[in-house]
Amino acid sequence: KAGVTQTPRYLIKTRGQQVTLSCSPISGHRSVSWYQQTPGQGLQFLFEYFSETQRNKGNFPGRFSGRQFSNSRSEMNVSTLELGDSALYLCASSFSGTGGHTNEKLFFGSGTQLSVL
Amino acid sequence: GENVEQHPSTLSVQEGDSAVIKCTYSDSASNYFPWYKQELGKRPQLIIDIRSNVGEKKDQRIAVTLNKTAKHFSLHITETQPEDSAVYFCAAASSGTYKYIFGTGTRLKVLA
Numbered sequence: 221k222a223g224v225t226q227t228p229r230y231l232i233k234t235r236g237q238q239v240t241l242s243c244s245p246i247s248g249h250r251s252v253s254w255y256q257q258t259p260g261q262g263l264q265f266l267f268e269y270f271s272e273t274q275r276n277k278g279n280f281p282g283r284f285s286g287r288q289f290s291n292s293r294s295e296m297n298v299s300t301l302e303l304g305d306s307a308l309y310l311c312a313s314s315f316s317g318t319g320g321h322t323n324e325k326l327f328f329g330s331g332t333q334l335s336v337l
Numbered sequence: 338g339e340n341v342e343q344h345p346s347t348l349s350v351q352e353g354d355s356a357v358i359k360c361t362y363s364d365s366a367s368n369y370f371p372w373y374k375q376e377l378g379k380r381p382q383l384i385i386d387i388r389s390n391v392g393e394k395k396d397q398r399i400a401v402t403l404n405k406t407a408k409h410f411s412l413h414i415t416e417t418q419p420e421d422s423a424v425y426f427c428a429a430a431s432s433g434t435y436k437y438i439f440g441t442g443t444r445l446k447v448l449a
Contacts, residue, residue: 224380253435262426262440265436276434325371326371327383
């Protein structure tokens with residue numbers, strides 16, 4: 221089975237621009253989550269999607285948005301980029317997250333390294 | 338708010354020694370605790386996890402312990418090898434929230 225695929229691997233943007241990152245989950249996985257990784261801050265939760273619906277959202281400004289398509293692929297968008305948005309953006313997929321009282325294992329992609337100049 | 342504290346931030350051990358990384362979580366509803374290993378330039382990979390109904394879990398040289406009362410969980414690596422050098426992240430999650438709260442990571446260096 222192919223793993224979680226993220227594109228592009230690297231992005232360089234300037235302040236004020238917007239950017240779209242893409243994530244293809246493991247085949248059969250319907251839940252996709254996004255995390256921001258910065259040095260010293262660990263991984264910060266952005267949002268989670270399942271069946272094209274956002275089920276949870278982290279504490280990020282509205283400039284950060286996402287969506288999921290019917291094939292479970294997901295995109296996240298960051299508008300009006302700021303220097304502080306420079307980070308590694310990780311996508312993770314899991315089977316469904318609908319286990320109710322159990323959490324599904326997360327499988328991460330390699331990430332998109334975003335640099336804002 | 339929800340928080341996971343992880344210590345130490347860096348850890349150096351001699352090859353063959355044991356390494357212990359500790360995490361404390363704040364949300365008493367947390368019931369799933371995975372550990373991820375991230376090698377330089379690579380994706381985080383799940384190495385072991387534990388659910389709240391279990392106190393300890395082992396997988397070869399790796400073990401995780403959970404103290405629900407104290408809201409502590411720890412990763413134990415025995416007989417460390419150079420390939421264990423990486424950044425390790427703990428996380429906590431609770432059912433139905435669909436998000437993981439991660440610690441800030443521990444950089445483990447195993448000295449040959």
